[in-house]
Amino acid sequence: MSDTKDTLHRIKLMIALVPKEPGDISTRELLCALENEGFNVSKRTVQRDLEKSSNTFPIYQSVGGHHPRWSRKKNAPLDTDIMLPATALALHLAESHLSRLLPSTVLQRLTAQFELARHQLLSNTSNTFHNWARTVRALPNGKALLPADISSNVWEAVSDALLRERQLRVVYQAREQSTPREHVLHPAGLVSRHAISYLVARTQSYEQPVQFALHRITDAEVLTAPAMELEGFSIDQFISRQLNSEEDIATVTLEADVSPSIAWLLNETPLSMEQSLTPLEDSHWQRLRAVVPNDKETRWWVYSLGENIRVRAPADWIEEIKTRAQQTLAQYQENAE
Template identity: 40%
Template sequence: MATQRDTLFRYLAMLQLIPRSPHYKATTTLQALLAERGFNIELRSIQRDLEKMSSHFPLLCNKDERPYRWSFDPGFKSNLPAMDTATALTLVLAEEYLKGLLPQIAIDKLNPQFDAARKFLDALQENSYASWARQVRAIPNGKALLPAAIDPPVWQGISDALLERRAIDVEYLSRQQREVKPFTLHPQGLVVRHSVSYLLATVNNYDDIRQFALHRIRKLNPSENRYREHPGFSVEGYIAKGAFGYPLDQQQLELVAKIDRGMAWLLAETPVSTQQQLSGPDQEGWVTLTATVPNDQQTQWWIMGFGARIQVLQPSSWRDAIAEQAKQMLAMYEPAPSARNLKD
């Protein structure tokens, strides 16, 4: 009985050590890892065990090289395949990045995967990954606000309603009217934008899609009203129309601007659009940027973030709007208030 139990534990340990394809582990590597876990077994026995288990699990064996190399089928859905260093580091980076994007309740749902990645890296004390906590960081592009807090029952209720196509009754804090109002919502999609999560839904018996910030939902319950489908709706199409970009209109336009060499280097590596051209520097070092961009305020704000490093030439409406904004800012900061005025 004890022998059968030990064999079962050895099989489980071996399955947990085998990664998904294209990663693999050689039988010699498996033998060493099993020995670290207290299973001292010959190489031939390991090979026989793997061949037996391959009749019950989607194990792949590469016999082109010796020792043989084993992996799970890449489509196998299970927690058994072992985590590798690349996957672990990717999860650690994802956790760092998502903490500034998703609400805490969503991060909590992923904590088991993040914990497994950290434990995997922590266990590698004899190699360069031992100090992984000091070597991995994800830095947001620009100032990131803290994610708005969402009540756990609200997040769960929204998730269930979206997946099960159910209507919900909510009490929602209206930003414009600054009061809590009751609505029956028919969820159509979910979008995370910066630090705020939005439910896309139709309201009551209306057909237009509206946005509801999840952190402003004060109460949520399943509705007795029948769920109303919105035929043809897609989140991708909704976003493409500029719903979250504060569009000035639905047209694309050609942006022409002079930019400094540092910004030119940045855009050469990470273009502002798929249709972008950069000239060579002129005598003063300025590079001409030509790009097709959406006519939205998001792009204008992005431009203004570079300050004096970019000068918009076209379109003239953007140039005028940015110049007017600069004048208003200059009027606010000049003349600078004296220290005595600040004290008064």
């Protein structure tokens, strides 16, 4: 083995020998362990390697003085592969983004990688991405709800049953029911939508798969019986049908007058690939034409624009907007009385 490879192997082995906190190990104990592995180095070399390695790997000197001891952060991964700064930055940004989408139970599975990425960026001032971790943030577009809380036992059982293609017994609290009920499910897929994760599965009562919100599952157990295979099932087709609607989502041509601020937004981030914006005469507003899905999410987005949009088509959207506006006005009139 060349000197370079020998040194690299020794350092990686040394890092692996450092126990996770609250455990620790002395420099002399590390030296003895390395000697047992056939490395002939001095105590000073080990101490120097530890100090340099602490700038790259999540280890730290837990006890100082003449008899220093070293520990590894408990969330640090077991491997000692070096993470490139660009990879560390990508993981650091992904952490802030995923924290608003995934439940804490799932995020805990990635804690070690996030910790290593954060340590790599913040501890090494020589890499060009060092300041990015302090100055770059990922923010949601609009109000983001906190992820629904999912039991760690439920998450493990659901993922295990899905991967091993086993039946799953669950106790599920449906919104429209006063008490939870027990079901035996045949898992088919998993969908994360905004702040909620859904298990897509077939039950004994329904031939077609339906969705179960994971945070409403109070208990779950993987059964030994194999799950029934859903012939012709496609998770993408299930999603395109708006998570359990009876028909595929159709497209419509949205025609509306939009305020300058919305026109500017849509010019930079179009509503669809088929979109046009035309200035209106004697006005700062613009006429929007776009082919969009006729689904709840699109309609909710349009409704949320309030006074910044005047829908011209489709006609049923106009009627729904009128109905919503009348109901809202009635609620405020009742409060005033």
